[in-house]
Amino acid sequence: MSGTEVVVYANGELLAAAAAARLVTRLVDLQTAKGSASLVLTGGGTGIAVLEQLRRSPARDAVDWSRLDLYWGDERFVPADDDERNEKQAREALLDHVPVDPKRVHAMAASDGEFGDDVDAAAAAYARVLADNARPEDHGDVPSFDICLLGLGGEGHTASVFPESPAVYETERSVVAVRNCPKPPPTRVSLTLPAIRQSHDVWLMTTGEAKADAVALALSGAGEVQVPVAGARGRRRTLWLLDRTAAGKLSKVYLPPTA
Numbered sequence: 001m002s003g004t005e006v007v008v009y010a011n012g013e014l015l016a017a018a019a020a021a022r023l024v025t026r027l028v029d030l031q032t033a034k035g036s037a038s039l040v041l042t043g044g045g046t047g048i049a050v051l052e053q054l055r056r057s058p059a060r061d062a063v064d065w066s067r068l069d070l071y072w073g074d075e076r077f078v079p080a081d082d083d084e085r086n087e088k089q090a091r092e093a094l095l096d097h098v099p100v101d102p103k104r105v106h107a108m109a110a111s112d113g114e115f116g117d118d119v120d121a122a123a124a125a126y127a128r129v130l131a132d133n134a135r136p137e138d139h140g141d142v143p144s145f146d147i148c149l150l151g152l153g154g155e156g157h158t159a160s161v162f163p164e165s166p167a168v169y170e171t172e173r174s175v176v177a178v179r180n181c182p183k184p185p186p187t188r189v190s191l192t193l194p195a196i197r198q199s200h201d202v203w204l205m206t207t208g209e210a211k212a213d214a215v216a217l218a219l220s221g222a223g224e225v226q227v228p229v230a231g232a233r234g235r236r237r238t239l240w241l242l243d244r245t246a247a248g249k250l251s252k253v254y255l256p257p258t259a
């Protein structure tokens with residue numbers, strides 16, 4: 001049974017810097033223990049801010065970037081050079097500045113890629129990428145990601161899994177196409193909650209008062225259909241990294257003791 005932990009930071013910038021520091025430490029520990037590590041990246045302002053802080057970190061290159069397997073939790077189904085692409089934002093923020101192994105960077109297809117505008121084919125192809133990278137000890141078609149980074153929306157979405165959406169009801173497939181997404185761009189590819197739950201660690205990172213209700217609902221036992229982020233749990237650990245405003249509606253038990 002995984003443990004849920006909540007850490008609250010004074011502001012969003014401190015959250016991003018601290019999350020980047022946590023990532024360096026955790027990735028180095030994993031690589032020391034087992035020779036490699038796997039990390040699922042997220043889109044969104046907080047997720048990209050963490051990558052930017054990681055690029056600027058003096059400890060950045062303690063990570064052996066050549067032994068890191070990189071995936072995405074979701075992707076906007078737009079052309080590869082579209083600024084809305086999570087992959088493009090991640091490359092500009094970090095990946096183009098560190099010596100990752102291109103064979104170990106597993107991006108989701110773009111709408112001008114090999115599948116054209118067929119978002120279902122793009123989703124199915126990514127499911128095959130996950131299956132190809134799963135090992136026997138993963139007991140299925142999805143790797144047991146070491147760390148899955150996720151953001152969340154004010155109505156409780158995570159990745160591109162939205163409340164009451166077809167994606168949130170998916171129990172079999174690991175990756176699905178998302179259409180008419182409430183958050184633009186409207187067409188996306190996303191891991192499903194069962195795939196996210198393959199992760200050893202899930203880190204939920206968010207800031208801002210607009211997220212406070214979703215955070216409080218998810219941490220007070222809300223169901224995943226209405227609050228999908230409530231279903232984003234790690235097998236070993238579920239870590240919530242929040243700024244004070246996003247934590248503003250949590251019961252005192254989660255908040256740091258007042259100084």
Ligand SMILES: O=C(O)[C@H](O)[C@@H](O)[C@H](O)[C@H](O)COP(=O)(O)O
Pocket residue numbers: 042043044045046047074075076086150151152153157158159160183206
């Ligand atoms: O591709 C996406 O849009 C993200 O994966 C999405 O799930 C994001 O993480 C949240 O919407 C939070 O975004 P913000 O951090 O910008 O609020």
